[in-house]
Amino acid sequence: MTARPVIALDAMGGDSGPAAVIAGAELARERYPKLLFRFYGDETAIRAELARAPRVGAEAVVVHTATQVLGTDKPSQVIRRGRGTSMGLAIEAVKAGEAQALVSAGNTGALMSMAYLALRTMEGINRPALAALLPTLKNDSVVLDLGANVECDAENLIQFAVMGAAFARVVLGVERPRVALLNIGEEELKGTEELKEAAMLLRAVDLPMRFEGFVEGDKIGQGNVDVIVTDGFSGNIALKTAEGTGKLVTGLLAEAFKTSWLTRLGYLLSRGALRALRAHLDPNAHNGAVLLGLNGIVVKSHGGASVRGIANAIGVAHDLVVADVARKISDDLANFHAHRPAAVDLTSAK
Structure with missing residues (x-):
């Protein structure tokens, strides 16, 4: 375990730039007093904000760069010129061992794209996967992949399941997470050959997870599984649909409470419950998607995240560093390959 984790922060990323990033770091430092930070971006702007952040400012390292990655930049363009940007330098800090994670x-x-090219995947991982927390009727669930890989084979899905379970053990505190593959039905005969093969292999090997088979899209929000595994195409649609549904529900409630004096009275009587609902659905409460499977921890915050949201993303990075999630993933993968069957018979699932 790292005694004092160092987090590299792209201070120029997001909608609010250094102001929100440094205020988020200050709040995170209050929660995790041993955290150290390296900030990358415009030094003048960063120093001005650090003057208002006494917990962070005294020990912070600032690396100046005049360039940054814009939200409109295409990955292909950034790859050619991105190493000197605030994002590129933060990634290089992880690669060089100057920081254990970046946000x-x-x-x-x-x-x-830049993190993949600089850090490469861990041994035994073919592709990284983007994982995040999704609110449910019970506790949060981990969902991956959320867009890093449009198409996946059975081996990719198995690796995602192993990585997602390790992530869930750290961020959810579940010793044996319940894992399921997203599918068009719960029956074994449904789904693609890749899904059926991945399911049969995951059932065949004893891993630090409880493999629950398949889960349908309408069951995601019930919270009956801790980890939902899918390809990046389906995962991104599922995430955006869930976020849109949350906005729809809160929007419909807001309109409904305006229709008459009785509904306005109902609003006054139910304000506490509505505040709890809004807090549960708030993206800032679940901020911090992780690109799992790289030789280094990479955490993606929402571009419009609040100070609390950025602090939560930093907290995710802290927890993964302290728990040594990379070692957990490596150990679980080694265990899987040591005990996996030589061949899989899919005929029983047809």
Whole structure:
């Protein structure tokens, strides 16, 4: 375990730039007093904000760069010129061992592309996967992949399941997370060959998880599983649909309470419950998607995250560093390959 974790922060990423990033770091330092930070971006702007952040400012390292990755930049463009940007330098800090993790609220596509090229995947991992927390009727669930890989084979899905379970053990505190593959039905005969093969292999090997088979899209919000595994295409649609549904529900409630004096009275009587609902659905409460499977911890914050949201993303990075999630993933993968069957018979699932 790292005695004092160092987090590299892309201070220029996100909608609010250094102001929100440094205020978020200050709040995170209050929660985790041993945290150290390296800030990358415009030094003058960063120093001005650090003057208002006494917990962080005294020990902070600032690395100046005049360039940054813009939200409109295409990953192909950034790859050619991005190493000297605030995002690129933060990634290089992790690669060089100057920091154990990085957090950026910048361009998602650019962050994934640059991090993958600089850090490469861990041994035994073919592709990284973007994982995040999704609110449910019970506790949060981990969902991956959320967009890093449009198409996945069975081996990718198995690796995602192992990584997602390790992530859930750290962020959810569940010793044996319940894991399921997102599918069009719960029956074994449904789904693609890749899904059926991944399911049969996951059932065949004893891992630090409880494999629950398949889960349908309408069951995601029930919270009956801790980890939901899918390809990046389906995962991104599921995430955006869930976020849109949350906005729809809160919007419909807001309109409904305006229709008459009785509904306004109902609003006054139910304000506490509505505040709890809003807090549960608030993206800032679940901020911090992680690009799992790289040789280094990469956390993506929402571009419009609040100070609390950025602090939560930093907290995710802190927890993964302290728990040594990379070792957990490596150990679980080694265990899987040591005990996996030589061949899989899919005929029983047809």
